[in-house]
Amino acid sequence: MAETEPAPQLTERHRELLDQVLDKWSLQILDALCGRSLRFNELRRAIPVVTQKSLTAALRRLERNGMVERIVTDTRPVAVEYRITPLGKSLQELIDALLRWTTVTLPAVERARARFDRLVDPVPG
Numbered sequence: 001m002a003e004t005e006p007a008p009q010l011t012e013r014h015r016e017l018l019d020q021v022l023d024k025w026s027l028q029i030l031d032a033l034c035g036r037s038l039r040f041n042e043l044r045r046a047i048p049v050v051t052q053k054s055l056t057a058a059l060r061r062l063e064r065n066g067m068v069e070r071i072v073t074d075t076r077p078v079a080v081e082y083r084i085t086p087l088g089k090s091l092q093e094l095i096d097a098l099l100r101w102t103t104v105t106l107p108a109v110e111r112a113r114a115r116f117d118r119l120v121d122p123v124p125g
Contacts, residue, residue, distance in 0.1 A: 037083035
């Protein structure tokens, strides 16, 4: 009988990386960049609710972690494009799996939330 490897332990380093690549803006940025390279303002239009400051911070985190590449073009005026890297693209299958999971489980989660809210905060009457 073959032995199975033990599951990896969730360490501080794991949590830090997951926090940085799975936050709400990073997920949307990676999703937008999966199709093609985009300039900063194109990303802002693709994610209209993100602020310039939040988008800049998320892009820097993703670039630092090797998920996104910042390309400065030698044109006049100088243009900056962002493109997903192979490392960033490797997340697509996992993100798609999480999206499928949330789609399937969302009704049960919503029922659990409603039940919890009724028990914790019952309407007087």
